[in-house]
Amino acid sequence: MLGEGRNTVTTVETVIDRSVTQKLETMLLIRTFEEKSAELKAAGHSPSMCTSVGQEASAAGVISALGEHDLILTNHRSAGHLLARGADPNRVMAEIHGKATGYCGGKSGSLHISVKEIGVILTSTIVGGELSLVTGVGLSLQMLEMQGIATVFFGDGAATEGIFHESLNLAAVWDLPILYVCENNQWQAYVHRKETMRIDHVSEWGARYGIETRTVDGNDVEAVAAAARDAVAYIRTTGKPFLLETFTYRLRGHMEPDDQAYVDKEELSRWRSKDPITTLERKLLTDGVLTATELAAMKESVRKKVEAAAEFAIASPYPTVDQLTTDVYA
Amino acid sequence: MITNTITPDQAMIDGLAEEMRRDPRVLTFGEGTATKHYKLVEEFGHKRVRNTPLAEGIIAGTAAGAAATGLRPVVDLLFAPFLTFAMEELINSAGKLRFISGGQFSFPMVAIARTGAGWAVGGQHNHNVESWFVHAPGIKVVMPSTAADFKGLMKSAIRDENPVMFFADIGLLHTPGEVPEGDHVVPIGKAALRREGSDVSLISYGKTVQKCLDAADMLRADGISAEVIDLSSLKPLDEAGVLSSVLKTGRAVIVHEASGMCGVGAEVAAIIAEKAFGQLKAPVVRITGPDAPPAASYPLEQAFVPQPDRIAKSVKLVFGGHT
Numbered sequence: 001m002l003g004e005g006r007n008t009v010t011t012v013e014t015v016i017d018r019s020v021t022q023k024l025e026t027m028l029l030i031r032t033f034e035e036k037s038a039e040l041k042a043a044g045h046s047p048s049m050c051t052s053v054g055q056e057a058s059a060a061g062v063i064s065a066l067g068e069h070d071l072i073l074t075n076h077r078s079a080g081h082l083l084a085r086g087a088d089p090n091r092v093m094a095e096i097h098g099k100a101t102g103y104c105g106g107k108s109g110s111l112h113i114s115v116k117e118i119g120v121i122l123t124s125t126i127v128g129g130e131l132s133l134v135t136g137v138g139l140s141l142q143m144l145e146m147q148g149i150a151t152v153f154f155g156d157g158a159a160t161e162g163i164f165h166e167s168l169n170l171a172a173v174w175d176l177p178i179l180y181v182c183e184n185n186q187w188q189a190y191v192h193r194k195e196t197m198r199i200d201h202v203s204e205w206g207a208r209y210g211i212e213t214r215t216v217d218g219n220d221v222e223a224v225a226a227a228a229r230d231a232v233a234y235i236r237t238t239g240k241p242f243l244l245e246t247f248t249y250r251l252r253g254h255m256e257p258d259d260q261a262y263v264d265k266e267e268l269s270r271w272r273s274k275d276p277i278t279t280l281e282r283k284l285l286t287d288g289v290l291t292a293t294e295l296a297a298m299k300e301s302v303r304k305k306v307e308a309a310a311e312f313a314i315a316s317p318y319p320t321v322d323q324l325t326t327d328v329y330a
Numbered sequence: 331m332i333t334n335t336i337t338p339d340q341a342m343i344d345g346l347a348e349e350m351r352r353d354p355r356v357l358t359f360g361e362g363t364a365t366k367h368y369k370l371v372e373e374f375g376h377k378r379v380r381n382t383p384l385a386e387g388i389i390a391g392t393a394a395g396a397a398a399t400g401l402r403p404v405v406d407l408l409f410a411p412f413l414t415f416a417m418e419e420l421i422n423s424a425g426k427l428r429f430i431s432g433g434q435f436s437f438p439m440v441a442i443a444r445t446g447a448g449w450a451v452g453g454q455h456n457h458n459v460e461s462w463f464v465h466a467p468g469i470k471v472v473m474p475s476t477a478a479d480f481k482g483l484m485k486s487a488i489r490d491e492n493p494v495m496f497f498a499d500i501g502l503l504h505t506p507g508e509v510p511e512g513d514h515v516v517p518i519g520k521a522a523l524r525r526e527g528s529d530v531s532l533i534s535y536g537k538t539v540q541k542c543l544d545a546a547d548m549l550r551a552d553g554i555s556a557e558v559i560d561l562s563s564l565k566p567l568d569e570a571g572v573l574s575s576v577l578k579t580g581r582a583v584i585v586h587e588a589s590g591m592c593g594v595g596a597e598v599a600a601i602i603a604e605k606a607f608g609q610l611k612a613p614v615v616r617i618t619g620p621d622a623p624p625a626a627s628y629p630l631e632q633a634f635v636p637q638p639d640r641i642a643k644s645v646k647l648v649f650g651g652h653t
Contacts, residue, residue, distance in 0.1 A: 108430050
């Protein structure tokens with residue numbers, strides 16, 4: 001499927017280094033966190049949420065290429081981006097549960113979590129909302145001569161919104177320092193992208209606006225990281241936008257719980273066999289980068305962290321009713 | 331106080347230019363902004379005065395994103411019906427993300443939209459939609475009626491930490507008025523008493539303020555002393571200003587060009603009913619545009635707007651047709 005579009009999928013030689021184990025740990029944290037969230041929803045502890053299971057390499061890979069001054073805008077499927085950027089799992093989980101200890105005091109819930117202190121800003125759950133805001137962030141970076149670039153995560157569904165096209169066009173015309181990351185996960189809520197687009201790769205649309213683009217195997221974290229590093233270097237050097245498409249797959253449903261009855265079983269099983277985490281684990285074990293014991297210890301450490309986050313969220317208080325009308329006006 | 335006689339259109343831009351001089355974070359962009367305001371380009375450069383594509387959604391979204399990260403944008407979205415293309419960005423982002431994020435972001439931005447009868451442009455360029463934004467949380471709404479207020483409210487809007495919708499009444503834009511020189515700042519949320527009276531309060535905003543003043547002249551011949559209140563700001567609404575006038579006169583007639591159903595007048599009438607019912611000498615009356623798109627044809631466009639004779643007639647009915 002990767003080669004179906006007219007764009008060729010970039011293959012980047014995988015470099016194994018110490019940081020790959022950190023990326024694996026990040027991916028394991030995202031997976032364990034989101035599966036726990038889904039489990040807590042099923043158990044009636046929290047409202048529904050959207051997971052990014054299967055897409056962890058995109059979040060971990062792209063964010064590993066960013067610097068401390070870079071800003072991130074994300075969407076409703078954001079836990080991966082938040083955790084990869086270093087958000088406290090306790091406070092993300094508490095926010096999902098609508099608790100006062102969450103990053104937004106429980107006013108966001110799972111759908112639009114922003115954490116300004118780590119540079120994850122202006123999260124919007126309106127599909128494409130983040131694309132309309134990122135040009136403004138890019139403009140501030142340019143006008144105020146701030147360090148850093150703006151990175152925006154969106155999906156193939158958002159790319160079918162008109163605002164995607166308005167955003168890319170303006171970023172191109174004004175030379176805004178923006179890394180557009182399209183996580184093409186094949187699903188637009190409950191509809192497969194093949195029903196809504198005549199092309200396979202969103203990067204083709206980006207190229208039409210005069211923007212440099214690249215499509216990368218979104219399930220290969222090292223490939224994503226290398227492509228993102230190149231893209232970030234290009235943006236820092238030229239000040240111009242870049243569209244990086246991470247071609248991946250949403251392994252769980254749109255919104256928990258979801259029986260995925262509408263999903264082609266054969267396609268799902270094919271992408272499960274390309275699971276970014278198990279693929280990487282196998283490779284690191286085979287290459288001797290990690291021992292089975294080290295991997296087990298890593299998983300246990302992640303599991304404990306997530307269990308602690310769940311306990312923190314459940315034990316945390318809800319916001320008091322006086323919060324109903326605070327933070328509406330400055 | 332030194333005043334100049336200038337159009338509201340120019341007064342609004344003078345206010346913007348003064349704020350751009352005062353604060354380097356203020357910038358302006360929109361469809362044809364740099365083309366129209368070449369003098370601003372000469373003074374502030376192309377980076378702070380920009381043309382944009384004809385795409386209201388991304389103009390408004392860019393303003394919101396920029397406002398949240400350190401700039402103070404003033405965007406021109408041209409005609410109020412075009413705001414439908416920017417509703418997501420204005421309502422869901424600029425209006426809500428401060429609250430949703432638990433107060434992490436502010437959106438100090440101004441969006442200008444022209445509206446109302448005057449240019450015979452028909453229903454897709456002329457539609458008074460201000461009440462849509464009054465209903466949206468997190469957003470302030472102003473609609474000045476005098477040249478001085480066009481300048482003074484623009485300056486306040488730019489200095490405000492919240493998103494402000496600035497509705498510019500097309501029918502007023504090119505009629506010159508007195509505007510104070512220098513730092514003339516009109517506070518948002520404060521109604522203006524345009525004429526003192528003792529028998530009835532005419533409460534209005536935008537171009538119908540002058541219609542009310544004309545009606546008040548006509549009513550004087552009938553022995554009715556009408557007070558005219560100009561709301562100026564629709565959100566926050568100057569509840570105290572409205573109530574103090576109505577408590578004094580005991581009668582309220584609310585006048586606006588926008589359609590009546592769920593319009594600003596409905597809110598004003600509700601406030602009066604809730605807080606001044608016991609002091610009312612007559613039922614509250616609204617005089618508004620109809621539930622119809624404005625027509626381009628001049629007589630129909632003018633008939634859409636509450637005119638002085640219609641206002642005066644309705645006021646007389648409040649007094650039982652006699653005084």
